[in-house]
Amino acid sequence: MEEVWGRDHVILAHHPNSMLDSRVKLWPAIFILADFGRYPPNIANVGKDVIAPYKHVIRSYVNDSSDFDSRPTLLYFQGAIYRKDGGFARQELFYLLKDEKDVHFQFGSVQKDGVGKASRGMHSSKFCLNIAGDTPSSNRLFDAIASHCVPVIISDDIELPYEDVLDYSQFCIFVRTSDAVREKFLLNLIRSIKKDEWTRMWQRLKxxxxLFEFQYPSREGDAVQMIWQAVARKVPAMRLKLNKLRRFSRFGTQKDGELRKIPSPGNFW
Structure with a gap:
């Protein structure tokens, strides 16, 4: 039997380019990832792995007493506009939205007080765009949550932290990319969301x-605790698969190919 690495390991590989070579050998481990954007499904998938939030970059909105009327910007995006892979929608939306009077859609970076500007911008906006970039996810979603700015997610392949126990539709708007890039579709949708509905989502964000805050030491209900709980929820299915693989192994009665070679990742999980 060839050695199967990582079966009893939890591996933090949150950056999309982490462990580019070794991940192929460590597929039996539980990975903690930002998303599956650069992983083949036989190496990482929602069935066995855990999606963790990014640490938000902008300031948390402490003592937020804003309301629908005191946030003048309808829709906010600041960041890299021209991206590879799934990020083509950013460019398309830039051309559709850049001249709308109640929309902020501009290039931005962390340089020259970029974080401070983004904090002020998100804190004064009703809705914040989270558009796929080089990979399906980004820290922008978690910046929006920390700002209590209702996220508008345009990323068809995004996987979200703890979604098996958390209903994101209560505080996020999801729009298919093919719809978002249609002229006027996105703005008409956002403008159709009235004050009462926005206020309900804003309250839920608070x-x-x-659940998305990383703290040291960790406290009950923060991101660290939520990630470990998500790992724990994977254990029963992992134990079931392993036990089934061991059915015929003790007395050497397995058929040719069973446990004598590394199982197919798809079958393993």
Whole structure:
């Protein structure tokens, strides 16, 4: 039997380019990832692995007393506009939205007080765009949550932290990319969301924001605790698969190919 690496390991590989070579050998481990954008499904998938939030970059909105009327910007995006892979929608949306009077859609970076500008911009906006970039996810979603700015997610392949226990539709708007790049579709959708509905989502953002906060030492209900709970929820299925693989191994009665070679990742999980 060839050695199968990582079966009893949890591996933090949050950056999309982490462990580019070794990940192929460590597929039986539980990975903690930002998304599956650069992983083949036989190496990492939602069935066995855990999606963790990014640490938000902008300042948390402490003592947020804003409301629908006191946030003048309807829709906010600041960041890299021209991206590879799935990020083509950023460029398309830039051309559609850049001249709208109540929309902020501009290039931005962390340089020259970029974080401070983004903090002020998100804190004064009703909705914040989270558009796929080089990979399906980015820290922008978690910046929006920390700002209590209702996220508008345009990323068809995004996987979200703890979605098996958390209903994101209560505080996020999801738009298919093919719809978002249609002229006027996105703005008409956002403008159709009235004050009462926005306020309900804004309130829910304030209720869940702590689930995405990394703290040291960790506290009950923060991101660290939520990630470990997500790992724990994977264990029963992992144990079931392993036990089934061992059915015939003790007395050497397995058929040719069973446990004598590394199982197919798809079958293993």
């Amino acid at each position: 209720e869940v924001e702590n």
